[in-house]
Amino acid sequence: MATSVHAAQAERKIDADSQNTPVSQQDEAKLKTWYIGSIDQGTTSTRFLIFNGLGVPVASHQIEFKQMYPQSGWMEQDPREIVESVYTCIEEATKSFTDKAHSTDDIKAIGITSQRETTILWDRDTGEPLYNAIAWPDTRTQAIVRELKARKGADKLQDICGLPLSTYPSALKLTWLFRNVPEVRRTYDAGRLMFGTIDTWLLYNLNGGKDKNVHVTDTTNASRTMFVNLHTLEYSPEVLDFFELDPQKLILPKIVPCSDADAFGSMASGTLKGKRITGCLGDQSAALVGQLGFEPGMAKNTYGTGCFLLYNVGEKPVMSTHGLLATVAYNFGGKRKPVYALEGSIAVAGSAVKYVVNNLKFVESSAKISECAATVKDNGGCYFVTAFSGLFAPYWIDDAQGTMFGITQYTQQGHIARAAMEATCFQTKAILDAMEKDSGHKLTELAVDGGMTDSDLCMQTQADIINIPVDRPMMRETTALGAAIVAGFAVDVWKEFEELKEINKEDRTIFKPQISQEDSGKMYSRWTKAVEMSRGWLDSETGNQPQ
Secondary structure, X not given: OOOOOOHHHOXXXXXXXXXXXXXXXXXXXXXXXXXXXXXXXXXXXXXXXXXXXXXXXXXXXXXXXXXXXXXXXXXEEOHHHHHHHHHHHHHHHHHHHHHOOOOHHHEEEEEEEXXXXXXXXXXXXXXXXXXXXXXXXXXXXXXXXXXXXXXXXHXXXXXXXXXXXXXXXXXXXXXXXXXXXXXXXXXHHOOOEEEEEHHHHHHHHHOOHHHOOOXXXXXXXXXXXXXXXXXXXXXOHHHHHHOOOOOOOEEOOEEEOOEOOOOOOXXXXXXXXXXXXXXXXXXXXXXXXXXXXXXXXXXXXXXXXXXXXXXXXXXXXXXXXXXXXXXXXXXXXXXXXXXXXXXXXEOOOHHHHHHHHHOOOOOOOHHHHHHHHOOOOOOOOOEEEOOEOXXXXXXXXXXXXXXXXXXXXOOOHHHHHHHHHHHHHHHHHHHHHHHHHHHOOOOOOEEEEOHHHHOHHHHHHHHHHHOOOEEEOOOOOHHHHHHHHHHHHHOOOOOOHHHHOOOOOOOOEEEOXXXXXXXXXXXXXXXXXXXXXXXXXXXXXXXXXXX
């Protein structure tokens, strides 16, 4: 592989829709003066962006918040700090917006997108959380997963909810909390236990907490809990019974479409007090919407803390037989039917880069990882299986841990930095292969977004490994844009998908494969061997490292 990727190596994409009728000048002028706020609450940071009706961000603010790792494999977050981070970002971004001579009166609505599966429980009477949020990559439930796989009915769950029994979904985190936090069980027995993922927790608090008691979730986030029948989009009595949960005692949020003018309430305080919240969806669904993936066969890959590939399969769920997840892609409500997706979830992507920065201290920031990787021409035979949370799709190996293979005296920092980036690219290749088998369709191009896509080297490597072009937008806040789009549809900023066709289409960059399929296949074969060798590191009974 080349030691660096120059801008000249990437071709500018010609807009395929350029010959279609553009938005009229009158409509364009109007859309430039209509604004939508977008809360993007991610795994490690929170941001608030304000987009105009043409999908252009005009103001934003972002802050990181604390991650807690009490034990190996555990990952927690402070529920109150998450809410505070949202308010801070709203205040700062809105100040920037008004400093540019805009008026908050022109902000038509607010959308929310958030990390999925992360689980929070709180007391209905006090509105206070009973434990830290257990984040989606947390693996403390490994022993519970093995136990439940042996329970009667376990083999039927995925056909109902689309998700396998793993450490990933919210249901397993709730089970751990029941067994290990006495206050959770007491509150449940009293019928006061409220459950929610991050979207639900934010909506509850932004609306004023226990005084308003807005307790809702959207279909995309609900589909990540395991509690929802993917075919009916209602809570499944069979699944709740399997997890030994009484819906008369556990207060579950109401499930509504992603785009709704009334269901999500409004801001109870702050600079944007009174503004309606009219859109909500999980972060990966939001990225698919932000990439305008509205047709079956369209796909996107988001490289964030983890990496998530969503493939639009249309209006009926497709249950994977090759290690992928079935999930709700988006649900605009009204006369539109819900749309489903196949998903490949990679637990560790950008977090592997942060590991190289923070733990190995090869470079001072994540932005420098490409420079480090570019000091060598290839990975030098080094393969890094970044199984910090086991391996997710399509492998589902919960007893693997992070492992490096091929290290010799020749191995340098650049080789390990490359291997850390390549790990995500190899796993993406495995997911694409599985999607082709499940769907019978081979992608001809992969749309990408997320922090790791800032690296030309990483994106060129991705194109080389999957042997198809990689399509990167210039404006990469597609997750926040997706939340703005669903919110905008609820208040008639847009009414038809056709009106969005020009959004974020300019100056997209195409990375084309630059190595042979034979060379790419050899690299992938070594990666596959490394994955197989990483199995079985954790103790099969406890889920802990052997001492």
